[in-house]
Amino acid sequence: MASLLQLPSDDSVLLIVTHSNVKSFSPEVRFSLQMSVEAVKEKLWKKCGTSVDSMRLELYDDAGSKVCDLNESIRPLGFYSPLDGYRLHIIDLDPSSVTSGGWLEDTSLVEKYTISEEAYNKLGTNFRKFKETMVSQNPTGNDRKLPDDYMEDMCANIKVGDRCEVEPGAKRGGVKFVGRAEALGPGFWVGIQYDEPLGKHDGMVKGMRFFDCPPGHGAVVRPDKVKVGDFPERDPFEEEEI
Known part of the structure; x- marks a missing residue:
């Protein structure tokens, strides 16, 4: 041996x-x-x-x-x-042993933590309260439906063909669409073709074509994010002054 x-x-x-x-x-x-x-x-x-x-x-x-x-x-x-x-x-x-009875393999055997409705409501913070707060702060939620003319007044000076700057980020481009877009929600929207590939699509959103632009250059935003005016396309080779 x-x-x-x-x-x-x-x-x-x-x-x-x-x-x-x-x-x-x-x-x-x-x-x-x-x-x-x-x-x-x-x-x-x-x-x-x-x-x-x-x-x-x-x-x-x-x-x-x-x-x-x-x-x-x-x-x-x-x-x-x-x-x-x-x-x-x-x-x-x-x-x-901790290995007996299938505890390490069958999660259905693990006792689930439960809390009464009364105790849950007494918690200083819980998901239900968080959700209610978020809904109250988000007027596009189902509990506070926006009117069909939401932000229509902000579109008065925005028209297709205008040069613009979009916040956040001061992204520059041109206006390609102004109007309602029910697929995105009630109210008015502005379609933008960015000068650079800073967008999310080519003008098609949720299966609907709002305008045409190169892929990755398109965005549809609320009019309060758009400022129209003399915003020429930036020269990518322009050096910043020191």
């Missing part, structure tokens, strides 16, 4: 590891043949959660036949002559 001193220091073996309680646990783990059975258990404990004292190990060959039990803690693994592809099976002997 091979002894600890007879085993080359660089000998190792790649074993498939399975577990009695965790059916999805089947990694390939490389072990040194110099390791004692107790050291093997220590390594496996860190991977599967079964304590060393509650662990029994069985060795199976690549055909599925049992070779032996690894029941002597001080023996080196090499004493049992495992080969690459053999299976090392962990049996968890602790009935109250």
Whole structure:
């Protein structure tokens, strides 16, 4: 029989590891043949959660036949002559182990936290209150429908063909569309073709064509974001003054 001193220091073996309680646990783990059975258990404990004292190990060959039990803690693994592809099976002997009952695999077994309606409403901050605040601050929400003429007055001085600057970012371009766009929401909108590829589309939004422009140059925004006037296209090679 091979002894600890007879085993080359660089000998190792790649074993498939399975577990009695965790059916999805089947990694390939490389072990040194110099390791004692107790050291093997220590390594496996860190991977599967079964304590060393509650662990029994069985060795199976690549055909599925049992070779032996690894029941002597001080023996080196090499004493049992495992080969690459053999299976090392962990049996968890602790009935109250964290691996028992399928807790590590079946999330339906985990007790869900519940709270009464009264206690939930007493919370200083909760999702329901957050949602109500957001709706109150967002007039486009379903609870506060905008009128069909929303921001129509801001379009009075905006017409197709105007040069413009759009906030945020002072993006420059030309006006390509002014009017209602029901697909985007009630009220008036302005379609822009940016001078640079700073947009999101080519003038088609949610399957509707509002105008034509090169891909990535188009945007449709509310008129309060648009300022028309003498906004020539910026020279990309123009150096900033120091």
